[in-house]
Amino acid sequence: MWAAFRRGEWFTHRGEVRARVVRRLLLAPPQAEAGHVPRLRLRNVSINGRLDLAEAVLAGTLRLHGCRFEQAPCLDGATLGALEMRDCELPGLSAVGVTIGWKCEIAGCEVRGPIDLYGASIGGTLRLEGSRLTGHGERRGEGALQLLCATVGGDVQAGTGLRVDGCTDLRDTSVRGSVVLKRAELRNPTGAALRANRLHIGGDFNCRGGLVAEGTVDLCDARVGGGALFQEAVLDAQHGPALRAHGIDVGAEFNLCDGFTARGRVSMSSITVRSRLSFKDALIEAPAGQAALISRRSTASELDLRFREPVKGTVDLSHTRVTVLKGTPQRWPVALRMEGVVYDSLLPQLPAAQRLPLLTRDPEGFTPQPYEQLAASYRLHGHDGDARTVLLAKQRRQHTTLPWPGRVWGGLQDITLGYGYRPMRAVWWLCAIMLSGSLLFTRWPPQAVDPGKPPHFQAAIYTFDLVLPLVDFGQEQAFSPRGGLQWAAVVLVCLGWLLATTAAAAANRTLRRA
Known part of the structure; x- marks a missing residue:
């Protein structure tokens, strides 16, 4: 192993190596052979004891392929050029405050305990594809993947083949590139599958192509410079909301569409989407009479509510502002709150008679503002006749809420002059x-x-x-x-x-x- 290190070659050994020997080799390296760069490259090695590199400074790349660790390595406060672990087996990894100048790769590994990267600084990309991570709780030091208060200069590639049994925690982390969870499996049925509160992403939050999450996906107050993409994702939560994203700010599209499925409530109030918020061909499963989608006080350029099938639970869009609202009568939710909703265009363009049933689906009863808004939209596009039809329907519904003298007087006004x-x-x-x-x-x-x-x-x-x-x-x-x-x-x-x-x-x- 010492000779391979001096030549920068791979050391392949089916036997065991003591962790303190590896530590000594890294902290007091021998002189490199002429014409070679010294590097530690271990393949198929069993490392006994605990590899403790806390606060160590390593200039090169630590490459470990197919290695098995008896105890969880410790890299707390260490400084590395790069970390590359592939197809390894380890009972956990502690790397609190680690500084990695280039990439950090933990791919194809089986980790049977927490990976703790709290406060880590990674100059390049963090890769986790193909790994199996297991945690045993959601508190500090228990989550399967803990990337809290960290900084990643590149992407977080945690997509194809990644399976996490336990909580994935990305709170208060800054990622300059994109976070990719395509075809990943995040499973924590009794709690939060993903906690990404106040996560800052410069690129996309890419979960399309088959992300499976059992447990709540929490994106409250996250900031996404690109798009939040959940096409074909399946979110299943039995003990809380499937998706919670209050206060999220998305710089491009927020796509919960094209096969997106949520088995549980979707809560996302006070959000800002600078492009399209789409639920086209989405399925939200919630019992009738309970909240299915809550998006109050939100802002988007376009809101597409053409669900795969009508939502049985309540959809609450109170005080939301959009430029274009899309929806067809066949796919409108069974119960819909639109008090305070403001929009310029309602597409596709349909006669007022086909739009009016939508305004009768508020579970709290009659409110006049949705009628005024629909009439204003028709007037804005020159459909004055449809606008009058909407306002007439508003007066009829409003007078049904009055005492009987008011209802009689309203009936006379309706018969005589509409x-x-x-x-x-x-x-x-x-x-x-x-x-x-x-x-x-x-x-x-x-x-x-x-x-x-x-x-x-x-x-x-x-x-x-x-x-x-x-x-x-x-x-x-x-x-x-x-x-x-x-x-x-x-x-x-x-x-x-x-x-x-x-x-x-x-x-x-x-x-x-x-």
Whole structure:
């Protein structure tokens, strides 16, 4: 082994090597042979005892392939040029505060205890593909992978083949590149599978292509410079939310779409997405009556709610602001809260009659703002007729919440003028009343008040005099009905006042809106 070190060659040995011998070789290295760079390269070696390199300074790369460790190595506070461990077996790894100038590779390894990289500084990429990591808790020193308060100058490649049984903890870590968890398996069914609170990523958070997480994925207050990509990911949590991402800031797309499946609640309020937040072809499984998706007070350029199938639980988008909102009636959630939601466009463009059922799905009952917002969106795109239809539906629902006198008065306004949004109804009502009165008084004219000098009787003008308040053509004063005609005149006068009052109320409402 000493000779291989002096020549920088691989040392392959099926037997055992004492850890203190390896330590002495690294801390007091022999003189290199002429023309060679001294390096420690061990393959298929069993290392007995504990390899303690705490606070050691090693200039080169420590390469260990297929090695087996009796005890967990200690690299606390050490400084290394690079660390390369492939296909190794070890009961854990303690590297608190380690400084690695280049890459740190723990690939294809089986680690039966915590990997503790708290406060580590890695100048290049951290690679964990193909490894099997096992932890025994979520507290400090117990998680399967603990990369807390660390700095990574490159990427974190923890994708294909990685399986973690226990908690993966990336809290308060800064990664200049991307974090890749494609096709990884993170399993901690009784708690958090991934804790990445306040994680800062310069590139993408890439979990697409089949990430499987059993337990909560927690991304609260994380900052992602690129996109957060969860296409085809499966998140399964039986004892809490499947995804918790309150306050996350995503610089590009946040894709929970294209085969994304969450078995449990998705909670992500107060988030900022500078591009698209997409749930297209996503499946969120939550029991009816319980929260399935919570995204209150959030901001995104585009929100796509075209789920794979309608969500049975409640979707809460209260006070969210987007530029474009996409959704089709066939895939809208069963229960949807949209109080305070603001958007410019609702796609695809559909008639108001197909959009209105969406506004009746709020489990807390009627709120006027969603109707006002939908009407404003229609007006913005020149669909004034659809806007009036929405506002009429709002008035109808609003009056169902009033006491019975208010409901009766609202019903009269609806029948006569459609609350001011169907003004032609007043014309047709007036024509019907005028025609009825004219026919009635033509057949049975009233008697003149002064038989000596009666004016010429005009049935239509007389009906106008009765129906239109504050208008006097002289006919009503000159003629007086008798018997049943008197009651007919009273009915016409009442209908006129009712029509005028409802018209005034509708006009007042319209002017106040303007």
